Amino acid sequence: MYRNRLIINNTKSFVVPNSQNNKQKKMTDNNYLKGDEKNEDLENRRKIQKTFGFLGNLILAYKTTGTVYGDxxxxxxxxxxxxxxxxxxxPRDVYGTLSLILWSLAIIPFLKYVFxxxxxxxxxxxxxxxxxxxxxxxSGLTLRGGNGDDLTITNHDSMSVYSNKEKPNFIKRSKLVQRVLLVLVLFGTSFVLSDGLLTPAISVLSAVEGIGxxxxxxxxxxxxxxxFVIICLFLAQRMRRLAILFAPIVSLWFISIATIGIWNISHHPSILKAINPYYAFEYFIRNGSSSYHVLGGVLLSLTGVEAMFADLGHFNRISIQICFTFFVFPSISLAYLGQGARLILDPAVSENTFWLTLPATNGPIYWIVFILATLATTIASQSMILATFSLVHQAMQLDCLPNLKTVHISKKIEGSIYIPQINYVLLVFILIIIIAFKTSANLTIAFGMAVAGVMIISTIFYSIVICVVFKLPAIVSIVFFLVFGFIDAAFLGATLVKVKSGGWFTLCTSTLLCFIMLVWKWGTTLKVKYELRNKTKLDDIFASNFPEQEEQEEQEAQEQEAREEQESDSGDSSQIDKISQTIVRQRSKNIQLQLLSTGFPINRIPGIGLFYKEAGMGVPLSFCHFIRHFPTVPEVLIFITIRPIPIPLVGEEDRLVVKKVGHYKKVYQVTGRYGYMENISQGEEFITKLITAICEIDPIAGTILEDLKNEVVTYVVGHQELVARSNSSLWKQVFLEVYSFLARNSRQVYTNWKIPVDDIIEVGMKIVV
Incomplete structure (x- = not known):
């Protein structure tokens, strides 16, 4: 059932009631329905499932091969x-390592992730x-300060959410735990971004090496x-029409490696004994500590496991489970079994195992597989690049990265984005990696560390989810963590042993990325906290006697109109006098506010003004700064907060929270809420929805909607610059310098909001912290 919406404070707010019609929008844990019907990709996915049932899931399962399983x-x-x-x-070494590969695939991707x-x-x-x-x-945490109204939306009912009546859990009670979780999620993100650098390099290199x-x-x-292949791949990022070929090509790739595997197994059928886990244990017992390093190579068979979870939003759980269980897992298992069989027969093929175990080393079959391998690795690289774009976009929405230009490739699929700066940064770094490491074998250690890092962080988070979200006994969480945490730690330890051999690259890259995100999050939080500490009310800025003034002015206006009618009937008034009196009367009506400190009148001019603030209720600092220098404000005054919500998508029924500010005429407080997968839009369509919401709570605003096309809309945003105090510690000064450098070289937050540039006024301020 949907939760009731919270009425902010005790004033009248605009909310959408939870009617019976809302039940049609109820979600399951497999299927998210966003309120915005523009996302046709998700809508089409729902139609396929609803129309074809199990067959629809098979269609989605087929599509996952090109997006999820390429890596x-x-x-x-x-x-x-x-x-x-x-x-x-x-030969026992081959049996042992092959058994390790097969059981690692069964335990990590198959059991841990898929099920x-x-x-x-x-x-x-x-x-x-x-x-x-x-x-x-x-846990009742918000991404920014404020009233926590982001916990009252109606469209995340797949699991119960925190209630203020509940006893705070250990995450809510401990700031240290909250900080540790933030660092972990940013480190996990950094590992995935590092993976975005390494996957295209190692994938394309390993395929092209077949030509040798x-x-x-x-x-x-x-x-x-x-x-050359990498350059072509990155230059074609804006071209998404070829994505329709991803699933067929990768499916052919899986069929080909499974067929080759069966052919190789036929030469040495006894290799099937490696399915017995005895050979894995025997390998460790026989070789002792010297066998530990082999886990770094076995880990590479698990690359891409995080994609099964990260790409869940594009498909559903059942389709991913079907595809991996009945197609992907058997295909790659046969491939590894076949290669193991040939290694026993001819150990020399270890120099380039895949290519030397093909049926012929120079014939039509070889070149067909070579073309398929090149295309499949390119698709795997493309999927990782798209995931990197999506991850960077999510980090920007959560205030973890500076704002970058985001280009929407598709008008139908909202999540189809392209970030030019990230695209070219990836291109340059991947080219440097290929030139520096030269072979795929040299890249394997660095690649493995990124995979192991993400795996163990996912295990930690899921162990906590078991208790906090699923409300299961702590023993379940402990068992899960001990079992899978031990396996993940073993893989991570095997890569850490070889830091000098290439793992240093992933470690350094991930640490640098995590540092940048932490500094940006820290600086943004400082600005939010400063605004919350220094927030004020309109009653502290304007005099409160203007209602009596308005009543007096209205009475004088009525008397003036009566005199004009009499003068018009007698023909004694000239046209110039009429114009003059009209101007005086209009000016009198506009003087509805005056400064409390000086009594200076504030004129209300026609138009709509949106003053943006970082967080919380109250008056934005930009407005206080603005009003001191320009004693004029628009007729419709809106104080708006853009609040990132810790859910992927927010339905339109939950988008806006609107309330009228006290007794001030046409002055409103607005909170616009967006999920971390969404793109913030403040253009013409948003203004129309905003004014419609205002009219719902304030009938006097009805004329605004009627004349909206003729109204001038002004967006006023604050630009705060953080400045360190003279007695600040060295580390704080360094952090502020890094944050200021990032801020100077990033786009303003509103550049992706579809706001006309000519309608923006930026108010600069310095904040001493």
């Missing part, structure tokens, strides 16, 4: 080569941010060809 599906290109740097001398973690969706959305938003909402087997003379051309 994990191309792992057979480099896993064995990274494990066996030298040809294996003992456990996928259940912790945030209204249909997945990923690290989804787990964090679940914990925040169910039949034509050894082209080995020196592998790096230039890989760079």
């Amino acid at each position: 994990i599906g191309t792992s057979p290109l480099y896993v064995y080569t990274s494990i066996f740097h030298d040809p294996p001398t003992d 456990i973690i996928l259940r912790a969706d945030d209204n249909g959305e997945g990923g690290t941010f989804a787990l964090y938003s679940l914990l925040s909402r169910h 087997v039949p034509v050894p003379s082209l080995k020196n051309a592998i790096v230039p060809i890989s760079c």
